[in-house]
Amino acid sequence: MADGGLPAHLDGFVRAVREAGIPVGISAAVDAAQVLTAVDLLDREQLRHGLAAVLLQRAAQRQTYDVLFDLWWPLSDRPEDDADTEPAPDDGSTDAQRQAALAAQLREELLRRLLDGDEEALRRFARLAVDQLGQGQPSPSGQSFFSYRVLRALSPDTLVSQLLDGLLGGADRGGLAEQVARQTVRERLAAFRAAVEAEVRRRSAAERGRDRVARTAVKPLADQVDFLRAQSADLAELRRSVAPLARRLAARLSAKRRMGREGRLDFRRTVRASLATGGVPVVTHHKPRTVHKPELVVLCDISGSVAGFSHFTLMLTQALREHFSGVRAFAFVDSTDEVTRFFAPGADVADAVQRIGREAEVVTFDGHSDYGNAFGVFAEKWATAVGPKTSLLVLGDGRTNYRQPGLPVLADLVRRSRSAYWLNPEPARLWGTGDSAADRYARVIPMVEVRNAAQLAEFVTTL
Amino acid sequence: MTHAQQAARFADVADVSARLAAAGYLPDAQIATTVFLADRLGKPLLVEGPAGTGKTELAKALATATSSDLIRLQCYEGLDEARALYEWNYKKQLLRIQASQGTDGADWGDLHDDVFGEEFLLSRPLLTAIRREDPTVLLVDETDKADVEVEGLLLEVLSDFQVTIPEIGTIVATRRPMVVLTSNATRELSEALKRRCLYLALDYPSAEREREIVLSRVPELAPALAEQLVRTVRALRAMELKKSPSISETLDWAQTLLALGLDTLGDDEVRATLGVVLKHASDQTRAAAELRLN
Numbered sequence: 001m002a003d004g005g006l007p008a009h010l011d012g013f014v015r016a017v018r019e020a021g022i023p024v025g026i027s028a029a030v031d032a033a034q035v036l037t038a039v040d041l042l043d044r045e046q047l048r049h050g051l052a053a054v055l056l057q058r059a060a061q062r063q064t065y066d067v068l069f070d071l072w073w074p075l076s077d078r079p080e081d082d083a084d085t086e087p088a089p090d091d092g093s094t095d096a097q098r099q100a101a102l103a104a105q106l107r108e109e110l111l112r113r114l115l116d117g118d119e120e121a122l123r124r125f126a127r128l129a130v131d132q133l134g135q136g137q138p139s140p141s142g143q144s145f146f147s148y149r150v151l152r153a154l155s156p157d158t159l160v161s162q163l164l165d166g167l168l169g170g171a172d173r174g175g176l177a178e179q180v181a182r183q184t185v186r187e188r189l190a191a192f193r194a195a196v197e198a199e200v201r202r203r204s205a206a207e208r209g210r211d212r213v214a215r216t217a218v219k220p221l222a223d224q225v226d227f228l229r230a231q232s233a234d235l236a237e238l239r240r241s242v243a244p245l246a247r248r249l250a251a252r253l254s255a256k257r258r259m260g261r262e263g264r265l266d267f268r269r270t271v272r273a274s275l276a277t278g279g280v281p282v283v284t285h286h287k288p289r290t291v292h293k294p295e296l297v298v299l300c301d302i303s304g305s306v307a308g309f310s311h312f313t314l315m316l317t318q319a320l321r322e323h324f325s326g327v328r329a330f331a332f333v334d335s336t337d338e339v340t341r342f343f344a345p346g347a348d349v350a351d352a353v354q355r356i357g358r359e360a361e362v363v364t365f366d367g368h369s370d371y372g373n374a375f376g377v378f379a380e381k382w383a384t385a386v387g388p389k390t391s392l393l394v395l396g397d398g399r400t401n402y403r404q405p406g407l408p409v410l411a412d413l414v415r416r417s418r419s420a421y422w423l424n425p426e427p428a429r430l431w432g433t434g435d436s437a438a439d440r441y442a443r444v445i446p447m448v449e450v451r452n453a454a455q456l457a458e459f460v461t462t463l
Numbered sequence: 464m465t466h467a468q469q470a471a472r473f474a475d476v477a478d479v480s481a482r483l484a485a486a487g488y489l490p491d492a493q494i495a496t497t498v499f500l501a502d503r504l505g506k507p508l509l510v511e512g513p514a515g516t517g518k519t520e521l522a523k524a525l526a527t528a529t530s531s532d533l534i535r536l537q538c539y540e541g542l543d544e545a546r547a548l549y550e551w552n553y554k555k556q557l558l559r560i561q562a563s564q565g566t567d568g569a570d571w572g573d574l575h576d577d578v579f580g581e582e583f584l585l586s587r588p589l590l591t592a593i594r595r596e597d598p599t600v601l602l603v604d605e606t607d608k609a610d611v612e613v614e615g616l617l618l619e620v621l622s623d624f625q626v627t628i629p630e631i632g633t634i635v636a637t638r639r640p641m642v643v644l645t646s647n648a649t650r651e652l653s654e655a656l657k658r659r660c661l662y663l664a665l666d667y668p669s670a671e672r673e674r675e676i677v678l679s680r681v682p683e684l685a686p687a688l689a690e691q692l693v694r695t696v697r698a699l700r701a702m703e704l705k706k707s708p709s710i711s712e713t714l715d716w717a718q719t720l721l722a723l724g725l726d727t728l729g730d731d732e733v734r735a736t737l738g739v740v741l742k743h744a745s746d747q748t749r750a751a752a753e754l755r756l757n
């Protein structure tokens with residue numbers, strides 16, 4: 001432990017948590033110190049869960065937190081190995097031969113442990129495997145460890161077939177049993193891989209300093225991932241945040257006038273009822289609350305420059321469709337087409353995106369964004385889509401390729417709608433630079449910077 | 464801190480686990496540790512997670528484990544102070560005023576004190592929990608369903624454990640209830656409220672713990688079948704479904720298999736009972752395809 005003892009060490013940990021994008025307030029930091037006095041410090045898991053309870057506010061932060069916790073409160077060096085693997089005796093064989101024999105032996109043990117499915121034992125084994133197989137070339141600065149070396153030597157992926165046979169216990173392949181077994185195999189292999197990576201991080205931290213390891217090991221939280229840079233794995237993560245967002249957005253857009261529990265006083269009924277109680281209005285009657293049935297029109301740029309963003313917004317559109325039938329979706333590149341039909345409830349977003357690419361008429365010219373034409377086509381072909389009950393949501397970066405932005409058409413759409421917003425996945429400081437007409441659009445429609453899911457969530461709450 | 468200190472309810476984390484288990488709830492290390500700290504630090508516990516992961520049940524088990532009564536505030540859209548904290552019994556007040564109008568020498572001052580007395584106060588869960596002298600667990604269930612204004616109210620009540628009723632005065636808790644708030648995270652609760660609470664993110668349990676839960680709740684089920692069942696549920700959870708099966712559905716499924724006298728979970732059995740676990744037709748279709756049901 002560093003100088004300054006436990007409190008200083010905790011400070012360092014809290015700072016690292018903050019640096020990873022998890023906001024920790026002062027009161028939480030104070031609580032953290034209290035946690036240290038309340039839990040059994042010799043029980044590492046108590047410490048982990050205890051600090052998490054005061055430092056975290058969202059489930060999505062947990063993965064990042066665990067990586068940091070493992071770096072700041074590492075397991076001791078000596079793996080508590082119960083492994084029955086003895087290092088191969090020195091019998092005069094070459095290094096390479098010994099390595100190969102060791103790998104073969106460990107691979108067999110890995111198979112056994114994966115079949116067995118005891119997670120704790122698997123983790124212990126991962127530590128041993130890193131120790132035995134993960135070393136890189138020793139260098140003057142010390143010894144490095146690499147997970148790829150372990151995974152290459154053990155190639156766990158090639159165990160799948162044996163694992164399936166083992167789990168199925170002689171039953172036939174195919175059908176339900178195999179699919180269920182496959183899922184189990186996937187989970188256990190992932191757990192093993194994660195354990196190897198954690199152990200490599202632990203050893204690298206000892207070598208290179210945990211701050212450096214922390215910086216490279218911590219991925220941005222899913223809702224902080226920039227839409228414009230999102231990878232497909234990020235999208236899968238994002239997908240999880242979409243459903244609750246859509247639910248909230250739907251609730252906001254259908255915002256009823258809040259008048260307490262019941263609607264306005266129904267004067268006549270109240271007076272009539274009061275006759276029964278000597279003219280005293282003991283029971284009040286209220287008119288039912290009027291619920292506004294929302295109509296939402298989503299107008300979405302799906303050109304290449306905003307691919308990650310449009311994928312996300314189409315996921316959002318799909319999720320919104322599950323909430324109200326009154327959602328119509330339009331997509332555009334240099335022309336506009338209605339794409340509502342691809343988002344039938346239950347449809348798959350990935351399918352929908354592909355079908356839109358194939359079947360929708362969003363490109364009639366050269367496949368480069370033409371906002372002016374796209375807005376024009378929309379206003380002309382679907383002249384009645386936007387009316388006084390419609391909320392209009394435009395999604396795009398406003399990069400026009402220096403073509404006509406179609407400002408008057410958009411301004412007119414905004415005027416005709418109940419409410420209108422433009423969500424832009426580009427940072428606000430870039431609006432108006434180069435071929436971006438975002439600054440000009442922002443004069444006719446409220447434009448909001450929505451670079452990631454967190455910002456989208458924020459936008460939804462301000463609606 | 465000046466609040467009424469509350470003697471610790473649990474000796475240590477192991478004590479939490481053991482007593483929750485005795486109350487029929489099987490906690491993991493995270494749940495047990497966080498509950499222990501909520502008690503030690505005297506903070507409300509905010510439990511967040513998908514539907515059916517045991518949030519409400521945790522509060523109930525806590526009440527049982529600490530021999531407390533459970534006071535429940537169920538949140539919904541439109542919940543207001545009058546339903547959450549207290550309200551005056553307006554009808555009764557009116558009738559009392561009416562009744563006293565004929566009597567001679569009725570003094571408005573007396574009458575006012577009278578109709579704003581204890582007798583006319585309708586205590587709602589938050590006030591009830593604060594006033595109780597006996598051990599209490601206050602469950603604020605599905606907090607995210609309530610409007611944001613309710614959070615302000617909770618914040619006030621949960622920071623001081625006192626309520627000021629203008630006509631009566633300030634009521635201070637003599638014995639602090641243990642507070643559990645649950646949320647499905649359909650919306651983000653306010654930072655201020657979260658800061659007041661210890662945070663517990665509940666997710667679907669590990670395979671091992673879920674099997675234990677099944678066997679403890681449906682003890683007649685053969686262990687091998689429970690294992691098969693849990694693994695099948697996990698395969699369903701890995702799919703992109705509208706509604707992933709929760710622990711409740713796993714338990715329902717276990718009951719169903721038992722009731723039908725099935726002792727294995729093969730293609731036919733799954734096909735016949737999939738509706739117990741998956742409520743959307745489109746989810747059933749998708750699952751049947753992905754599981755390659757023969």
Ligand SMILES: Nc1ncnc2c1ncn2[C@@H]1O[C@H](COP(=O)(O)OP(=O)(O)OP(=O)(O)O)[C@@H](O)[C@H]1O
Nearest residue numbers: 487488489490514515516517518519520676710711
């Ligand atoms: N750890 C556990 N031990 C025993 N039973 C459990 C456990 N967790 C959940 N259950 C069982 O799972 C079911 C669902 O739990 P519960 O109703 O508490 O879910 P919930 O998280 O409150 O869901 P919702 O968000 O829908 O209100 C209950 O029948 C409960 O008994």
Ligand SMILES: [Mg+2]
Nearest residue numbers: 518519604645
């Ligand atoms: Mg519940």
